[in-house]
Amino acid sequence: MDPSGAAVQAEAAALRESAAACPVLLPGDVPGVVITRHRELRDFLADPAVAKNARHFAAFQRGEIPAQWQLNAFALVSGMTTADGDDHRRLRGLATKAFTPRRVAAMRPWIEKLTGDLLAELPGRRDADGVVDLRRWFAYPLPMGVICELLGVDTAYRDRLHGLTHRMVSTSTTAAEAMAAQVGIHEVLAQVVADRRAAPGEDLTSALIAVRGGGHGPDGEGDTEGDAREETEGESGRDAGHGREQDALPGGDRGSAPERLSDDELAGTLLLMIVAGHETTLNLITNAVRALCAHPEQLALVLAGEVTWDAVVEETLRWDSPVANFPFRYPTADLVVDGVTVPRGTPVLAGYAAAGRDPREYGQDAGRFDVTRPAARHLAFGHGAHYCLGAPLARLEAVIALRNLYRAYPGLRLAVPDATLPPLPGFIGNSVGELPVRLG
Template sequence: MNTVHTMDASGAAVHQEAAALREAAAACPVLLPDGVPGMVVGRYQELRDFLADPKVAKSPRHFAALHQGRVPPQWQLNAFALVTGMTTADGDDHRRLRGLATKAFTPRRIAALRPWIEQLAGDLLAALPDRAGADGSVDLRAHYAYPLPMGVISELLGVDHGFRDELHALTGRLVSTASSGAEAMAAQERVHAILAEVAAARRARPGEDLTSALIAARDTDLGEGAEQLSDEELVGTLLLMIVAGHETTLDLITNAVRALCTHPDQLALVLSGESSWDAVVEEVLRWDGPVANFPFRYPTTDLVVGGTPVPRGTAVLAGYLAAGRDPREYGPDADRFDITRPPGTRHLAFGHGAHYCLGAPLARLETAIALRELYAAHPRLALAVPDAELPPLPGFVGNSVAGLPVRLEG
C-alpha cells in the first residue's frame, strides 16, 4: 500500500477513519501531527499478535523519527511518547513499575470500593434534576459520567478535591490531538506540578490512598541503596492512573448511555433482566470503546504485519476502535450493537499482553454501577438532541462525544 493517510487531528469522524484504515491494510502508513510518520494496526488478529510480540517495544529509545530529529520539541503526542512510567517501559523496568502499582491496586482494594461507588452514584443522581438547563436537558457527561470516575480515582490516589476539575481540564487538553503542541506541553507541565504536589503531601502525611501505598512500596523495596521508583516515575505513574482512571471511564460511561439511548431494543433486554449490565459494558467496549488509537509501540526489528512491512522504529498506533468492529473477527454484523453476543466474545479495548490495563476491573465495576443506578432512577432517559448532532470529542486518541444532553424522563 503506497497511500499515506493523514490522521484527522480533530477526530471529527473517528469511526469512519478507523474503518477506512482497517479495510485498506492490516498496517496502514499514516502521517501524525506535524507530519511525523507512523502506522496504524487496526485489524483484530494482527493487532492482538502485534501487542504481544516480544519484538515490539514501548520505550521512545526505539522511536526512529524522534532520533532523526523529525519530532518537534513541542508535539501534541509527547505526553504519550516521552512520559516516564509504565506506558513507556519495557522488560525489567516495566515489570518493576507494574509490580509496584499492582501491589497498590489490589483486587481487594477495588472490591471494597463498591459500596462507596454506589453511594457516590446515588449522590450524583440526586443532584441531576437541579443540573437541568432552561430547556430541561442535563449534560450527563459533565454532571454524572465525569464526576463519578474522577471522584473514585481521586479518592484512590489521595488527590485533593480542589485539584480535580483542573486536572480534568488539563488531561483533556493533554490527550487531545486537537490541541496545539504548545498547549499540550503546557498542560503536561502543569499536571506534573500538581501530581508532584500530591506526592509530596502524601509522603509527608501518608494515608490509605494509592499514592501513599506506591511510596511505601517503593521505600520497602529499596535494595542496596537504589530507589525502586524515582520521583519522576512516581509522577508518571500517577499521570497514567489519573488519565486511565477517569478519562477512559468517563468516555466509556458516556458511550454506553449513548448506545442505549439509540438502541432501545437493547436497553429493554437489560431492563427486563434478559441481559446484564456487565454484558452492556463488554459490548460497548467492543463496539464503541473509549480509546480509538493508542500511542505508541515501536518494532525493534523490521516486521511484516498482515502482509505489510512495518520498518524498525516506526511509531505504531494501536487501532482499538477499528479492531473492535473488524468483520474478520466478529462476522458480517460487526457494526451492530448487540449485547446478546455470546459470552466470552473477545475485544482489545483494554489492550493485550504485558501492558494490559491494570485498571480494567475498576473501569468495568464503575461503569456497570453507573448504568444500573442511572437507569434504576431514570428508566425513560432519552437524548435531548438527535444523535447525529452530538459533538465528537476532539482528537484521534480518545473516542466519545464532548457532551451528552439528555432528558431524564424521556
C-alpha cells in the same frame, strides 16, 4: 490521521478495510502506522519484537521530532506505559497492589454511594429546558472521584487535572497547548506528592512515596510480580486478576532491598493513573448511555432482566471503544503485518476502534450494537504485558453507574439528535464532548 476526531469510526473503518497495517501521518507530519484488525493487533501487542520505550523511536533518536510535539507526553513520559522488560515488571508490580480483586471489591460500597449521590443531584443540574449534560454531571465526576480517592488527590485539584489531561490527550490542540498542559499537570502532581508527604494516608500515592524513599508501604509485604502476572494472564478481561490475592500496597521487602521509584517514575505513574483512571471510564459510561439511547430495543432487554449490565459494558467496549488509537509501540526490527512491512522504529498506534468492529473477528454484523452477542474477546483494554491494570475497576464502575442510572431514570433519553452530538476532539479518545439528556 484527522487530528480533530470529527469522524473516528468512519476513519477507523476506512483504515481497516485498506489494510491491517496502514501508513499514516501523525501531527507534525510524522510518519507512523496504525494496526487496524483484531487478529493482527492482538498479535502485534503481544509480539516480543515490539517495544514501548522511545529509545526505539527511530525518528526521535535521529532528532527529527520537534521539541514541542502534541504527542510527546505519550512518547516520553517516564513510567510503566513507556517501559519494557524488567523496568516494566518493576513499575507495574509497584502499582498492581491497588487493583487486586479484593481491593477493587472493597471499593464497591464507596462507588455505590458516590453514584447514588450524583444521581440524586441530577434533577438540580437541569437547565431551563429540563436538559442535563450527563457526561459533565455524572459520567465525569464518578470515575474522577474514584481514581482520586484511590490516589489520595484532594478534591480541590480534580477539575484542573481533568481540564489539563483533556488538553494533553487531544490531538486537536496545538503543540504549545499540549506542552503547556503537561507542565500544568506536573505542577499539580508535585503539589499532590507534597501533600501526601506531609500527611501520608492509606492511598496509592503515599505508598509510592514510601517506595521512593526506600521505605515500606502501609500494609506490609506481598508478591508484586505474582499480582502483575495475574493481571496480564486475564487478557480477555473477565478473568483479569483472578488467582492468588495479595493485598499489600507497594513497598514490601521480599527479603532483599525494596524496589525503587525515581522522581520521574513517580510523576509518570501518577499521570498514567489520573489519565487512564478517569478519561477512559468517562468515555465508556458516556458511550454506553449513548448506544442504549440509540438502540431502545437493546435497552428494553436489559431493563427486562434478559441481559446483564456486564454484557452492555462488554459490547460497548467492543463496539465503541473508549480509546480509538493509542500511542505508541515501536518494532525493534522490520516487522511484516499481513504482508505490510512496518520498519524498525516506526511509531505505531493501536487501532482499538477499528479492531472492535472487524468483521473478520466478529462476523458481518460487527458494526451492529448487540448486547445479546456471544461473549467475545475484545481488545479495548489492550493485550499482553501492557494489558490495562485498572480493567476490573473500570468494569465495576461502569456496571454500577449504568445499573443505578437506569434504575433511577428508566425513561432517560437524548435531548438532541444523536448525529448532532459533538465528537470528542482528537483521534486518541473516542466519545462525544457532551451528552444532553432528559431524565424522564
